[in-house]
Amino acid sequence: VASAERGLQLMARKAASAGEALDAARALQRSGADALLLLPPFDTVLSGSAAFRALGLAAASIATAAPLPDMFTVRIDNRAASRAMTERLIARGRRRIAIIAGPQDHSDSVERLLGCREALEAHGLDLAEDRVIEGRFTFESGLAAAERLLALAELPDAIVAANDDMAAAALWVAHRRGLSLPRDLAVTGFDDTLLATRVWPPLTTVRQPIDRMTARALDLLLDALRRRTDEPADVLEDYALVGRASD
Incomplete structure (x- = not known):
């Protein structure tokens, strides 16, 4: 247009x-x-x-x-946006925050992951390596990442996804596992695409x-x-x- x-x-x-x-x-x-x-x-x-x-x-x-x-x-400012979203989750009481990162050969993905890490570090929250899964910005990669995260012995109480497609996939896996959203698990996305309002619950996300x-x-x-x-x-x-x- x-x-x-x-x-x-x-x-x-x-x-x-x-x-x-x-x-x-x-x-x-x-x-x-x-x-x-x-x-x-x-x-x-x-x-x-x-x-x-x-x-x-x-x-x-x-x-x-x-x-x-x-x-x-x-x-x-991808880093600031991701930091602000993670701060929002922390302010709402989330402490076991996991990340579905974007591909690390994308500069914007690197910055979004850094923003999450900075927010967690600022609040003294640990980010175990098994709580960070790299996706490819696709729904399918989000499914695989969410399956791994939601199979951990200690379940995360929030997942920050680097785009809306991967966040929507995390919602799908959480529903399939019988989790109540957002009571048991919060999920956030990035971009504010049309998909963000076509899933349940509708996605909290960063509007770019x-x-x-x-x-x-x-x-x-x-x-x-x-x-x-x-x-x-x-x-x-x-x-x-x-x-x-x-x-």
Whole structure:
């Protein structure tokens, strides 16, 4: 929608590796692309690469974790958001908090995990290694992670998931095991996708304003193309904790 509003044609490509990301960027350039809009982890994969720099394309990344030296970045403070969500759970009396982390080759996943750890450490709460499971941002990986967490001898009383899909999976596993939510287990997500309001109980989650971030990134790219400048800028958008019934 944001690209159409600006009279832009959006061409999309998928990649499964660093090499594929560079090949996709080259293919887009051959197809007439004037600029690149990137998502993690391909922003950090391409940033700093001589081959990427040789393309000479303006680039912007949305939802990344930190400023990058050779492209525009539009993001939230992932670490602060995750820390705030964990603080919310602690304030509600949760003490055995477990984490379904995102893939650690994604910079935003790393920051979200760090935010959880910082909040727990600040309150003197332990985070045993068996209470941290890495997922892949998919519902299926969330199922596997939640099965492991809810099979522990000492059950967690809260699960912080790094996105809504994995949080929804944790809810599903908890229901199947007969747990009462949120009395026995609180679950929180991240992103505030449509799924967050389509599960029971509806997910407490972090709202990341993807539409606004995308629009801002496109405006930065358009301005760079018009002015023929690629001076990098880092834009921080506000996040929000959206409280629903899952915690």
